[in-house]
């Protein structure tokens with residue numbers, strides 16, 4: 001490929017074209033998100049499976065609203081993404097967030113492969129990291145904040161249970177800001193798959209350790225480290241300038257004052273995994289089951305950590321989006 005072609009920046013106009021080419025009748029973009037996208041203001045996508053399946057009601061709704069506020073306070077526009085009765089919403093109103101949170105697990109967990117079924121049958125779907133990346137990209141949003149990504153499950157060498165999140169990260173240019181991956185997963189295998197998929201994995205901050213969601217250090221190093229949001233934004237900008245079509249993972253360790261007790265968490269995860277196996281829980285039910293049991297076994301301690309880390313990710317993610325918007329001017 002000729003170098004001058006590589007250097008062409010992805011313009012807002014190009015994004016708008018992309019969006020209109022994906023059946024815009026299926027999309028409802030909120031006023032605030034539409035205005036921000038049009039003028040090149042920073043926008044941060046948020047997923048909805050974390051609301052429907054990742055946390056119990058009403059903490060899920062409270063957290064979703066608090067996260068949106070944090071993004072606004074840090075200078076960006078939040079765009080929570082979900083499918084409501086067959087319509088893709090980019091940006092939810094407060095009453096829609098409340099409805100989805102209350103609906104909970106009755107919403108269909110929607111990864112990439114579930115999109116056609118949910119849309120064709122006018123269902124309500126809560127999008128996973130993979131599902132949200134697809135829709136965020138279609139809308140022209142390149143920064144996305146969540147709690148934790150899916151990954152290779154323990155025993156994946158036999159079950160082949162590897163989250164579609166990892167493959168999506170390989171092919172969709174959206175940067176995902178998270179607190180690493182839970183140790184319900186096999187973290188070394190998860191990082192191996194991301195390497196195979198060509199996904200840069202970068203820890204933000206003073207430590208180079210890849211964080212383990214509830215705790216700041218998984219015992220495995222991240223391949224890359226940047227000191228702050230600007231460092232992350234520069235990497236996203238470079239990825240875009242090169243027109244690399246892969247996604248990126250930015251891992252933000254949970255602040256130590258909010259971290260869960262690592263022994264308690266390890267025990268809870270061990271019990272939850274045993275229960276899942278004894279009850280034959282697998283496929284898309286595995287992750288929600290494990291999240292719910294860990295919250296119950298730790299009597300809400302893990303939920304507290306989960307809420308704190310999502311809020312922290314929201315602040316950093318918004319700062320990344322702000323820095324990225326400046327770099328693109």
Ligand code: PSU
Nearest residue numbers: 049050054128129148150163164284287
């Ligand atoms: N990990 C968490 N909280 C979550 C999820 C993962 O700590 O809520 C959700 C995300 O939506 C993620 C999905 O994309 O679970 C992964 O599910 P699966 O492993 O079935 O791909």
Ligand code: MN
Nearest residue numbers: 161162163283
């Ligand atoms: Mn799976």
